[in-house]
């Protein structure tokens with residue numbers, strides 16, 4: 001499945017930290033936004049605003065916390081202490097379920113699920129007991145009957161029922177080798193606020209089974225190594241309310257039944273683990289298309305959504321067809337069923353889910369059109385549609401033996417979706433975006449209490465390990481195979497992996513063996529990337545003796561000093577600082593010792609100095625540190641920024657110069673910005689840069705979250721101020737050049753037709769970056785008003801959501817100048833009204849306000865939590881306001897602890913409702929050791945309060961315990 005991406009990439013607002021509010025700290029808030037003001041309530045709920053079914057549930061949970069909500073995880077957690085599960089303890093089960101037939105009889109307020117399981121003994125099992133152990137979450141399913149081949153079983157004699165398991169005693173087996181077990185359970189999807197298992201989202205029913213949701217539907221060996229054929233899934237429901245009845249695989253039959261009901265029967269010919277099971281029932285619209293595979297199979301493609309959103313599905317369909325073609329071209333992998341269905345769902349914990357033949361998506365990753373989606377949204381739709389499609393081979397055909405192997409399917413599939421996005425647009429741009437994401441999130445995770453290897457050794461709640469480490473660092477590890485073995489070698493390894501493991505459940509070691517065996521390569525030391533946690537730092541120095549160049553490397557891991565040296569592929573070249581000539585052509589070094597030196601003969605005598613370009617293309621997930629003198633470092637970075645043939649390192653050199661300047665500003669060091677100005681000017685004016693996205697990313701300063709990772713003790717407010725100050729200096733210095741760039745692009749783009757492709761996206765990205773600088777250079781009231789007018793005009797001239805969001809993000813920071821505030825409020829109100837209740841657009845409206853740099857932003861956020869469109873029960877909406885606020889570093893980390901207190905309260909509410917989302921949210925508090933004592937104490941106090949919650953979910957408890965231990 002696809003987890004939600006970092007807030008930084010979800011929220012374009014965070015890329016724009018306008019200076020409009022720079023003096024705001026000395027002023028108090030002027031007029032309130034009209035939307036926020038009227039009588040202290042909200043002036044205008046839209047007509048389209050639908051009261052959410054869950055808001056009533058929320059009010060039930062809030063007043064009486066002792067009154068246990070049946071559908072929350074409370075029953076489970078109070079009945080049984082959560083246990084820690086270890087990778088080393090893996091054992092095959094005593095029995096396998098080989099085939100399954102099921103029926104779902106759906107009524108309002110009750111669904112009856114019957115399952116027939118064909119059970120066979122597993123001769124290889126090392127279990128002493130032959131009992132059949134089925135998982136089942138007693139807080140979600142109520143057992144109504146158990147039979148073996150017509151004989152009703154008796155509790156206490158034939159079976160034992162616990163809150164989490166149904167154990168069928170082997171003494172009741174009619175034939176120990178094979179038999180059929182039938183169960184009947186009742187479940188109430190309408191009460192399922194966890195959004196795991198079978199639940200109702202608005203007018204539709206749907207499922208989410210990864211990782212352990214199937215046990216919330218029926219009793220089953222809910223573990224990925226049990227692959228079974230689902231021979232029949234029969235769904236019966238009211239025909240008028242629920243005309244669409246979907247499950248995995250192919251439709252076998254459909255017919256009318258008595259009482260206005262109807263029935264559909266589905267069959268999936270491919271054996272699969274239970275986490276890939278899916279059912280969707282609703283009154284949905286759709287678009288259809290088809291795709292013919294290389295071998296001639298015609299596949300019917302259909303994407304479903306609520307009827308009002310059908311007009312926003314075309315881009316997803318286009319992306320799906322591109323994904324299918326790409327996987328055939330790149331890896332020779334074809335689709336294997338006659339139908340491929342995708343459904344968009346409003347209430348969804350994750351990004352999307354790769355259920356066999358029936359993908360279920362968070363609406364945020366399917367719906368996109370010019371009016372409602374930013375370029376970032378379009379890019380994510382393409383990437384996530386690709387991701388779930390690619391899982392059909394890397395995840396479904398070959399699945400994971402156990403959940404410790406999660407990165408086997410996720411790291412590999414993220415690598416595949418990143419490669420796909422790069423091939424569809426620009427590889428350099430995609431690489432820069434991915435590395436920015438990794439540094440902003442995974443590096444922080446690896447430096448905090450949740451640090452774990454990409455293959456963890458233990459867990460309490462597996463849902464807590466759908467992490468940036470497993471996904472993004474996992475993808476980097478796969479990329480290193482590709483770097484070490486080369487494209488052709490990597491393909492050979494993939495082919496062997498499928499040859500050996502198609503149709504089965506595999507391990508990370510199986511993957512590594514396939515890569516090694518196909519290439520006759522030694523990847524033993526490489527296995528440490530799976531067992532050792534922490535981000536390695538690679539330090540380098542170099543020297544030149546006549547025409548012999550020496551590169552010295554050393555590796556260190558601060559978070560895990562016990563680490564043995566990693567096998568680190570270092571892509572490397574040498575450049576002449578005078579001519580830009582390549583003195584050593586790019587190639588990969590195998591860095592395997594704690595310290596290691598490499599020598600090279602230069603191709604010619606350098607005219608200037610010989611400058612090393614290390615870790616090209618970000619060839620390993622490490623922090624790179626030069627040990628040269630500050631002066632040499634700076635001149636080397638200028639050379640790389642100007643001449644490096646590697647697009648990533650050229651960008652990286654500029655970022656390092658900016659970073660040094662921001663830290664000099666922060667520490668009050670003497671500021672010499674010559675190098676920064678030189679790099680910025682080069683990026684602004686160089687005719688060698690043909691890609692506007694590359695130019696835009698070259699002009700942007702590193703993000704606050706990325707910068708924070710470079711600090712021993714994080715000073716969030718100082719960092720925000722220093723970054724803002726450097727940005728302002730750049731805006732002043734290049735005022736004319738930036739204004740010209742903005743004007744030129746505005747003219748070029750005027751009247752142009754809206755397009756979504758790398759070129760058009762690049763132009764918008766560059767123009768909006770220029771706008772951000774244009775609006776950053778302001779001190780006096782007149783200047784603040786003038787730049788607010790520029791952003792205001794940009795908003796009203798915009799022909800797409802990308803430009804509107806860019807302008808509104810800048811305006812949202814306005815504070816303290818009445819005339820500018822009026823412009824801000826006008827745009828916020830206009831945007832809100834134009835949304836007409838569109839959920840994804842309203843999410844942007846909430847996010848932009850939550851990430852404002854206004855000093856009173858928390859007051860706005862608190863007020864917005866009472867807005868009629870706000871609900872904690874919809875994960876997207878909750879993230880758009882509460883989650884977004886935690887990414888507003890300077891406000892969230894306010895010295896008085898008000899941000900922490902706010903989040904603590906929200907997590908308390910959320911944990912009772914949806915533990916998966918609560919445990920993700922608590923991540924913003926667990927890094928307290930990285931902050932000063934005052935902040936750390938306040939963050940810890942909130943964590944202690946959360947730990948004391950009566951009946952805290954195992955999910956949240958695991959994270960909080962790790963943080964406090």
Ligand SMILES: [Zn+2]
Pocket residue numbers: 001002003387391409410413
């Ligand atoms: Zn995935």
